[in-house]
Amino acid sequence: MPKLGPADVPEVKLDSAAAFIENSLSREQRRGLFEKPGTTLYAIVAFTSKSYTGHAEGEDKDPQVKVRVTECEVARSDEDAAALAAAKRAMWRGRQIDGTLDEVGEGPQRPDDALLDVTASKPTEGELKEHKRRVEERRRAEYVR
Known part of the structure; x- marks a missing residue:
């Protein structure tokens, strides 16, 4: 990998x-994006770098890196969208204070802190496992009938 100056x-x-x-x-979100140009959705995404274009010594070409969305959850309720928008605004305010809006920096140290209020009302990992267990039990019971 080439070294960056x-x-x-x-x-x-x-x-x-x-x-x-x-x-x-969701199906409705896809249709909304198509039928109503300018629609905004809020999501949490994870990017993973997949490839880069280095620059040879003496070349006057800027380095590039390609990223791919490897995880994504789109807000499906107004409450979730409002929470993500609030988190985005909080992170933006943090970047203003840190002075990283126009420079490369470490970024927010704990962006998840901004989502604690909304995540408190969402299912925990334990609740999800319990839900999956109950669904599986129902499937088995229906299959036995």
Whole structure:
């Protein structure tokens, strides 16, 4: 991998594979995006770097890195969308205070703190496991009948 100089800031390109985004959208959200141009949805996404374009010595080309969305959850209620929008605004305020809006920095140290209120009302991992166990028990009971 090529080494970047202190002043080099790679351009980030979004990879075209969007399966994680599509899979996280409901049918209604997909239709809304198509039928109502300008629709905004809020989501939590995870990006993973997949490839880079280095720059050869003496070349006057900026370095690039391609990222792919590898995890995505789209807000499905107004409450979730409002919480994500509030978290985004809180993170943006933090970047303003940190002075990282126009420079590469570490970014927010704990962006998940902004979501604690909304995540408190969501199911825990234990509740999800219990739900899956009950669903499996019902399937088995129906299969035996």
